[in-house]
Amino acid sequence: MLTALGIDVGTTNTKVVLVDVLTPSVLAVASAPTPAPSDMAGVLAGLVGRVLRAPGEGPAPVAVGIASMAETGVPLTADDRPRGDWLRWDGHRAGAEAAALAARIGREELFAATGVRASAKIPLATWEWLRTHEPDALHAGAGRWAGAADLVGLLLTGRLATDHTLAGRTGAYRLGRPGALPAAFDPDLLAEVGLVLSRVPDVLAPGELLGTVVDGPFPAAGLPAGTPVTIAGHDHPVGTWAAGVREPGQSADSVGTAEAVCSVLVADPEPGPVAAAGMSLVRTVTGAHPALLAGSSSAGGAVAWWLTAHAPDADVDALMAEVEALGDAPLDPFVLPYVHGRQTPAPDAAATFRRVGEAAERPPRDEAFALLAGLSLQARWMLDEQGRLAGTAAATSLTVLGGPMAANPAWRRLKARVTPVPVRLVAEAEPVAAGAALLAAQRVGAVDEAPALPSVDVPGPSGPEGRDVAAALARFVEAATAGVHAS
Structure with a gap:
């Protein structure tokens, strides 16, 4: 058996998994x-101890991989202690600065x-907000900024660094070309908000290790000192x-509190239309390919909000079983699922x-059916727009993943119904943490190429897309775009 440890610092929960890599x-x-x-150190050490004790005797992990939400971090003091709480991607504090x-x-x-895009969620705008409202937090003294994954890496290894996919969400890191990514944050963009390179993490090259586990709470929890760590x-x-x-040609739909549709491309599309559509140009985790990333804050979070507001006493599993039993009921009415724009x-x-x-x-x-129909149509709209922006069909297949997808057959069925390409499900409930572990094992050379997590086909309609789906999508887009307010 070959094992690796994966950590995922999410918007709602932090997860630690132990993975059999092979x-x-x-x-x-x-x-x-x-x-x-x-x-974080105490909570994370506790989680690490729980997963390492659970399997009983076995080989120590060959490596640790850390993933996290983006656009979220905290200023550090001169001795690397966090100043206050997370400044999160959904804080909306820095709109004027953006x-x-x-x-x-x-x-x-x-x-x-x-x-x-220049928006309130990007750290570049948050750093400008800090310069105006809390100058002692980052701009004065000898403090630094740590993203969520970066802080975990610092706690494990004593080194502060990030990777290009997280740096690329800050607004202060240039895209570069696939296979030739920048080695650091951009000094000119940092200067726009009064910062220099010493105030932000190092940027690791794709595949580069962060360091190794140092003495402290994590060896005490059972993770050996010297274990390699990667962001x-x-x-x-x-x-x-x-x-x-x-x-x-491949696309993924990652669903958690928020949702992201990511399509891997051959070449970058024109940036202007991508920006106008509210999407991002990114690089895959290996740095080898460009990709389009479309995000929605209304996914699992919208379902949780709806249940609290409209069905607080419901047995959720029983309710969703009733939704699934509706089968191919008409996609009307549906919900525009925008809790936060x-x-x-x-x-x-x-x-x-x-x-x-x-x-x-x-x-x-x-009503729950209408909500899930609306969420599925929103994701379909994002996928279609990625195809339009790429100038070709964005996907030959769609792989769905994330806890809500693994746990909710009714939602999966609706996704497959409204999606124009074959849909596969990664049933693993913690695919991000598991992926971090697999990447770590690959980066230390324990395997040449880590295998993908197992997936299964999601049954969908056979034959061409039904007229009801095309009509529902057209109605959805028309309703969503009626009287659009500028963002």
């Missing part, structure tokens, strides 16, 4: 609500350089790679959650 399969999982940065940066640098120029990267690209979506396509910060179609409210089973 199978590949997850041997043990432990999770906890993502703690404040100051509590607009000012776009005006100063040029909105189109910034996107062409970095592949990300696997941004959660969605890591999950995409783990699912076997590694070559042009829409990032893409047709960005609209003011987009709201609303029901479209039959006026009379129906039983919870039918």
Whole structure:
């Protein structure tokens, strides 16, 4: 048996898994609500101890891989202690700063350089906000910025560094060419917000290791000192790679609290239309290929919000079984599933959650069906737009992954129904953490190429797309884009 440890610092929970690399399969999982940065060492050491004890006697992990949410971090003091809580991707604090940066640098120029839009979520805007509102946090003294995965890496190894997929979400790292990525953050972009290279993490080359586990809480939890550690990267690209979506023409739909559709491309499309659509240009975790990334904050989070607001006492499993039993019921009414605006396509910060179609409210089973139909149509719209932007069919197949997909057959069935290409499911409930472990094993040379996580076909309609799907998608897009507000 060949094992590796994977860590995923998510928006809601932090997960640690122990993976049998050769199978590949997850041997043990432990999770906890993502703690404040100051509590991360203790919480994470506890999770590591739980997964290493669970399988009983066996080989020590050959490596540790760390993935995390992007656009989230914390300033550090001169002695590398976190200052306060996470400044998260969904904080919305830096909207005015993002607009000012776009005006100063040029909105189109910034996107062409970095592949990300000037928005409140990018750390470049957060750093400008800190300069104005909390200058002692990062700009004064000898402090540094640590992204979520970077902080975990620092705790494990004593070195602060990130990888290109996370650096690429900051707005301060240039895209570069596949196979020839920049070796550091961009000094000119950092200077726009009053920072220098010493204030941000090093950037690891694709495949480069961060360091090894140092003495402290993690060896005490059973992870041997000297174990190699790598920053696997941004959660969605890591999950995409783990699912076997590694070559042009393949797409992945990664669903958690948020949702991301990622399509691997042969070449970069024109940046202007990508920016206008609210998507990002990125590189795969290996750095070998360009990709389009479309994100939606309304996925598992929208389902959780709806259940709390409209069915607080429901037996969720029983309710979703009733939804699945509806089969191919009409895709009308449906829900526009925007709890916090829409990032893409047709960005609209003011987009709201609303029901479209039959006026009379129906039983919870039918309302839940309308919600999942809306979420599935939103993902289909993102996939179609990626094909349009790439100038070709964006995908020959779609692989879906993430805890909500593994746990909800009703949602899977609707996704397969509205998706125009074959759909496969990665049933592993923690694909990002597992992918981080697989990448780590590959990067230390334990395997030449780590296998993809197992997947199975998701049954869908046979034959051409039904007219009902085409009509529902057209109605969905029309309703979503009616009176779009600029973002």
